[in-house]
Amino acid sequence: MKKSVWRRSAFALVIVGVCYLTSACGMIAIAIMNNTYESMAGTRKDAAYSGPPFQKIILIGLTEKGSTRIVFENAFMSQFIEQGVNTVIGSIDLPDADSLRNKALVEKVIQNGNFDGVITVEVKNMADNETPQWLKTWVATRTPSGDDLFEIISNADKSAPEPSDKIRFEVILWNGKTAKQVWVGTTIAVDKHEILREAHTAAHSTVKTLMNAKLLRSTL
Numbered sequence: 001m002k003k004s005v006w007r008r009s010a011f012a013l014v015i016v017g018v019c020y021l022t023s024a025c026g027m028i029a030i031a032i033m034n035n036t037y038e039s040m041a042g043t044r045k046d047a048a049y050s051g052p053p054f055q056k057i058i059l060i061g062l063t064e065k066g067s068t069r070i071v072f073e074n075a076f077m078s079q080f081i082e083q084g085v086n087t088v089i090g091s092i093d094l095p096d097a098d099s100l101r102n103k104a105l106v107e108k109v110i111q112n113g114n115f116d117g118v119i120t121v122e123v124k125n126m127a128d129n130e131t132p133q134w135l136k137t138w139v140a141t142r143t144p145s146g147d148d149l150f151e152i153i154s155n156a157d158k159s160a161p162e163p164s165d166k167i168r169f170e171v172i173l174w175n176g177k178t179a180k181q182v183w184v185g186t187t188i189a190v191d192k193h194e195i196l197r198e199a200h201t202a203a204h205s206t207v208k209t210l211m212n213a214k215l216l217r218s219t220l
Contacts, residue, residue: 039198040205041168042139043185045213053217054117054173058110060090060100060153062122072121072199079203083211084218088113101154110176117182117216118149118174119206125164126189138186149179167192169202173215183215 059076061069073089080087093109094100110118126134152172166189173183185206190198210216 039187039190039201040209041186041188042135043183043209043213044139044142045183045215046181049175049182051175053214054176055217055219056086056088056113056115057117057119057216058088058090058113058115058176060094060118060120062120062153066091066096071196072123075196075199076119076121076203076206079200080207080216081220083207083216084220085207085211085216086219088115103150103154106150106153115176118176118179120149120152120172120174121202122170123195124168124170124186126166126168127164134189135186149174149181165192166190167195169199171202171206173210183210183213185209 057080059073059080061072063069063072070089070091073091077087077089090109093113094106099105109115168189169187171185171187172181174180175182187198187202187205207216211218
């Protein structure tokens with residue numbers, strides 16, 4: 001009788017232990033899923049680039065509205081630094097649209113800061129009828145002015161249109177020494193009302209994708 005009771009107790013403990021481990025495994029799986037890079041919908045890399053990973057980055061948000069630009073730049077910088085990438089926001093030395101249009105000043109900031117890489121971040125509106133097929137078109141079409149950093153930042157969206165219901169982030173990595181595009185990525189379509197939260201998600205996906213592609217190096 002005592003032996004039977006002991007066996008039942010032992011069996012109950014085993015069940016409790018299994019349930020605990022199952023729950024723990026479930027939590028681990030959730031944590032892993034939450035750290036995937038699902039917000040990055042598509043990327044393109046310049047096949048001709050064979051240089052070393054970039055080690056010091058300046059981030060430039062391509063929007064004339066200063067407060068929005070700073071939010072984007074800070075979101076990306078925090079994620080990049082968290083991964084050990086030496087990163088500075090561009091709005092410190094290039095605070096407004098006029099400074100971004102000044103090619104000599106932009107070149108001076110990049111050279112004086114010893115930035116070997118530049119990352120630009122831009123919000124793109126997506127029309128409702130564009131959503132189903134936009135990614136296929138994006139993959140097949142090269143970014144306009146994709147070979148000239150200075151043209152991109154001098155012609156950034158100056159009108160600051162009201163975001164459509166769906167937007168996406170387009171992120172470009174440039175060679176700071178040649179001003180040529182090395183990599184471009186776009187996120188999935190996201191709700192415009194979640195734009196600030198999605199900026200952090202886009203930043204996390206971007207830095208992890210670039211590090212996996214060996215285009216960024218952790219130095220901090």
